[in-house]
Amino acid sequence: MERQRARHGLGLARDFLLTIIIWTYYIISFFVFFSFLYAFRLVFAKNREFSFQRVNAFFFRTFFRVLAILLPRVSWHIGHDVKAIRSSVIIANHLSFLDPILLVSLFPRQKTIVKSRYFAMPVFGWILKRSGYIPAFTHGEDTDILLEQVAKMRQYLSAGGNLFIFPEGTRSRTGKLGTFDKGAFRIARQCGAPLTILSIKGTGNLYPPDSFLFKTGEDMEISVEVVKTIVPDQENGFESISAMIAEAKSALSDRMNLP
């Protein structure tokens, strides 16, 4: 009993220490290196939005490399067909804070819908705006951003950009799928873009919702896989939004072995 308690205490201490190292790296690498990269791109890049998206991808790719070094018991499986996705509206299940930054790290041209309150944050909000990300709910200045970004979306997608959205809107605490918002499906239909469905597994075990600590002491696997791509019929467009949602949800449930 005593030994078990001591082992648990040691595990917690290791989680705490590694979590501090990971987030310290995150903050320091941003201020020491990446902030200058953003500033450089701000001044010299021809297409600032694309340039900022590439820096975002680079920043988080580096972050996940460091994570892989610090947490060797975690195995990462990202399908090659995932990295090859272009010109798509992408939807995925949502388990952890790591999900959006993992998807940012996988696509050089990426946009997403972000909670509006983040747009008001110093530095972070500025990067979101410069990267062409979209506020989830709009009022005041956010309305301008939303209207501008939606107007440009068809062109952005046809130029090879991806828009990824977590249609559940929030992280699942049970592993089950929640209700899907219509936004991603509507944008795909409006723009005549393919809708790619991804399954994300394991991130909720590594960095669970409502926890500050990474779980560092267990063998675990994190994977991102393409479940299905729904391609719009050029003649007739997509089927109805509710039919698309039902199709996507059923395909994702099957892949994740959910009831």
Add this chain to the structure above:
Amino acid sequence: MTRKEIREHILQIFQKEFEIENPDLDDNLREKHEFDSIDAVELLLQIEKMLGSELTQEEKKQAMDIRTINHICDYVETMAKARGIDVSRD
């Protein structure tokens, strides 16, 4: 164009584009039918088609705070009048 025609057209759009059938004219669309900002942008495209002209950025911004079908009808009526389209009451 009459107010009744505007209302019927808007209800048709809600049925066809948003799969919302016979909403109450004073329903809060966001709360009762999960009508979000992306839906609002789609609605603006439909209103532009209906009016036969593009809305300005300022006019679009005004629409983002609309919450009910009655508000949408008021908005369309105002936009139509601003374009010189005669709108008579039912």
